Amino acid sequence: MDAGSDPYQWVLEAVDTHELPLLRYARRLLGDLDLARDAVQHAFVRLCEEPREKVAGRIAPWLYRVCRNKAVDHLRHAGREQALLDGADPGTAGSPAAVTNRGADDPARLAADHDLASRLRELLQHLPAPQRETIDLWCEGLTYREIAEITGRQEGHVRVLAHRGLTALRGQPLVRRLLEATDSPTSTVPRVSTPEGARS
């Protein structure tokens, strides 16, 4: 069996591409790395059983969906599914005030903390779960349409969830400071076309 016709190839490639993003996603849902690994493994094992042509072109959303179902099963078992499912979304309560982050506006702490990434993650962590999940999935490179498919929500709902989450974060002192520190008002017109250099 040569490598080209190797039936393992496509699944192993999917492992290469998606294992880590899936693991991150599952860990955020479950709050536990080992449980997350179980869910991710489950998704890939299920992928092996799936006819390739059935998932061609949609492997990523398929994997996220299966992984999510597994996580939801688990959370349901542990009586925690409300943490993930929509009941917990306080809607417009995702205002900056709702995203309280102890110490985030303490300048001394901010100055002492150079780990921007971890601060941003911490802020993200305080969003209502549906908003956080939507932003997380976008961060992993999924489109709104795929996110809607994965989470079983309407695309319009996904759009609003992402917007609410980002709006809430944007109001955070830490984020404000970062955005304002680098702000130059004259150049804020979003450019519509891709820069030339980006296309070559």
Added chain:
Amino acid sequence: MNTNHPISSHTAEDTAARLTAHALGQLDGQERDDAEARLAGADAADLRQAATEMQRLAMALRAARSAELADAAAPGRSADLRRSVIARLAAPTSPVAQPVCPASTPPAFRRAPWGLLAAAGSVAAAVLVTATVFLEQPAALLGPIRHPARTAAPPPAEPAAAAAAPVVAAADQAASVRVATDSLRKSAHPEPPASSLAFGQDRREFARSIATAAPQEMIVSEKILDGESMIVAAPRVTLADNVLAGAPQRPLAEDGAAFQDRRREQDSRERYARFADNPVRRVADEPLSTFGVDVDTASYANIRRFLAGGRLPPPDSVRLEECVNYFRYDDRVPEGDDPFAVTLESATCPWNEDRLLVRIGIRGRDIDRGRRPAGNLVFLIDVSGSMQVADKLPLVKQALSLLVEELTENDRVAIVTYAGNAGLALPPTTGDQKATILAAIDRLTAGGSTHGSAGIALAYEQAAAEFIVGGANRVILATDGDLNVGVTSDAALVELIREEAAGGTFLTVLGFGQGNLQDEKMEKLADHGNGLYAYIDGVREARKVLVEQLTGSTITIAKDVKLQVEFNPARVASYRLLGYENRLLAARDFRDDRKDAGDIGAGHTVTALYEIELVGGHAGDMSAAEPLKYQRHPEPEPVATVAVPSDDLLTVKLRFKQPDGATSTLREYPLADTGGAFENASADLRFAAAVAGFAMILRNSDHVGSLTLDDVARIASRSLGRDEGGYRAEFIDLVRKAAIVPARKDIRPAR
């Protein structure tokens, strides 16, 4: 507001959400054009500002997220995942997949996760650098993230440019931002960079060659006598695992010699009683085979721990019946008031076609969790200094928290600690006061020396104070096994536990941690306390034992359950019981109600396997010894053959007592069917056979014939059944793991 614009027909939030979607590159066609027109408006400075900020924030979040877990998919784990994928793909009969995804129109997969094609931490780190830079250089990032569909044809992958991005970032910040965003956009193209693909391919080849071919070169040609010398090869495994994972970025924190010393020291503190496999018995000599049931599963979890650490378990730590009983089997459910149902099945033995493999499946009555009797649970927790490490007290606390979720107002919980600061950490509290219980669990800290007996006495006092008649009264001991009984002798401790068990308070022992585990002693304590011994090696196991088996591990539906198999000498020449070596009873003890045996909890399944050889089998008498010189071989007892002529192969006799009873009840179940080919047997029989084969290989048993780990994996992968909880799939993973551990010379490698 531009009121004649279509967008304005939506609510204000929806409108804003659309602009955010645009900034995130999520709008198409008319919607996108609308959004752009809106942002271009003369009065839209605020909107532009907002969209830009949203975009920059989103990019920063994306970069922050991608830095997360950068090393988590690296050494070891990725290889595991690969192996289980390979194992699953290698199974020729792929079970029918259940529908998980709705059969909606598949959206084109337009955007591959970027920068994540390899698990290499350096990629993620570089992305983080560029993100930080971009926050300081907003000017270069003003274009919305383009929707890939908008470019007529995606540009071909440019691995060189993408791979170079981090390097450029270091050299020229301003330019790097552009390159970085460019590579973000490029990542819309699903092709991974060629370099990463080639690397991944090598890795896969290597993984496959190890997982599926004979890893002869990895076998250490050293004569190994016990668990200690086995670990000499351990560093090589770790190395191999690193290579498998393709990212040897987590080097051993210590050099080989120190590593070996530590491992050896750890292993040397673990004690396993020596025992030999049951021999083949002639039916003519011993028509009865008698043993007490055992629902312990600790040995399997322990094996898993060894293999996870890249070592083979010491042979004496492998108890076949505990491995087989780790898994659930789909046996018949008991009907009526019967506490058990018994399932009998036979088929050709996979490691010796001249014999039959007989499976005896006993299934205890399930008690609905909602209707289970009230529990009076006293946790006795070892908080000595040795419990401080992550896989001990923290895991104990996690396990208890899981259990607390299941409790109701009818249950009572108390927590007693023993160590320097021994005492009552939680007085008996009803199960609905979860916050109080969880707070008490939270306060537990390790420190001080171990003095077990005082704590045990206090725990039994608490249990007695809240004794629930007809309830599940249990003391649950959680320890790493370092149970220094101090002034009290072992014998006195055992006496105490037996007395309490007779009084209706049973003892369950949960073993935690490694390196200090006194397996034999802990199992003995649980046995004397009519309880369960389980080794908890992770949250998963904690959940299985404490939550999934909650009813099982807290409600005994029958005690002193003994099994006796009578073989028909007219049909069976010889037999061998697989496992249960330390549960054997003399035939006369079967009817002796004073003799203790194991208990069965609600929902438990117990499986016993026999290899039998039929009279007139091809192989002749498998127990054939040299003929005796001074006496003739005893003839089969005429009573059995003449008085009761029968086609039965055997009869299983089961004796048990009600949980509060003193006299036993007898049930009998005959088996006449010799079954057919192994391949046609039930999934449960085949899977149990795979587990038994695995245990025998690990035990280096002479009875396993030519069976290899590869065979075990193949049998198991074809007999997954429903596999709720995925335990059987995990088993396959474990078998693969065992196949690549540098084997002792005496262990058969995978073919």
